[in-house]
Amino acid sequence: MHEVDMTKCLLLSMNDWKRQHAPRQPRVSTVHLQVGAFTCVEPDQLVFTWEAAVQGSWLAGARLAIEPVPLVGRCVLCASTYAPLQEQAYRSPCCDHPMEEIVSGRELRIRSVEYALDDPPAIATPSTPACAPCA
């Protein structure tokens, strides 16, 4: 269910982004998303919920490309960075200190959007009344 909420957040962000282009219409082909390893988001599941959510919307056909970001911790005792392992309770291998600082791995952000801008939808201009010949 986590992924469903994430998808809703993504769609809200994308709607805000779309408004910045008004009145032109962005046609999105790919949304590049950074997903940290420490976010508990399952990438496959997120793509699945995304594809279901955008059907029939202005984002229909837009692909969600996920760029995984590894979990990196920094030891607060010796300042070295390391890849925390769940099996070691995320403790630093250098000093065996509990993980207190996360350098990366909590990202969940839109990195870039591939799109084309369509012209604004034609607005029906009121036809100018034909000048009546002066009688």
Ligand SMILES: [Zn+2]
């Ligand atoms: Zn250390």
